[in-house]
Amino acid sequence: MPNTILKNLKQLDAQIFRNISSHPNLQSMDNVEFHTSDNFIRLRGHVGSYFEKQLAQETIRTLDKDRTIENELEVTW
Numbered sequence: 001m002p003n004t005i006l007k008n009l010k011q012l013d014a015q016i017f018r019n020i021s022s023h024p025n026l027q028s029m030d031n032v033e034f035h036t037s038d039n040f041i042r043l044r045g046h047v048g049s050y051f052e053k054q055l056a057q058e059t060i061r062t063l064d065k066d067r068t069i070e071n072e073l074e075v076t077w
Contacts, residue, residue, distance in 0.1 A: 009036050012064060016041070019059050026052060026059070032073065034060070042070040050075055 013036055020029050029052070032045035041060055047053050053073045060069055 009038075012036050012041075015063055016060055019063060020056060023055070023059055025055055029056065032056065036067070038067075040068040040070050042072060044072045046074050046076045048076065 013034070016034055016036070020026055020032070020034075023029075029045075029047065032043060032047065034044070035042045041064065043056060043060070047056065053071060053075055056073060057069050057071045
């Protein structure tokens, strides 16, 4: 993978982290991880509600509309 693509993925990772960690309605995201590639962004982990699951996905979608978002977050009550 060319260095430019890796740099862009790292920048996207940093932006996703900033947006999710600073979002006032995404407080239980400590147990969430994400992985970016050329084609997708995958979310994994546990959140406290379906609202948080959807909000995390839509927060990421605003950053990158080209990659498929694979939302594998599990809601734990």
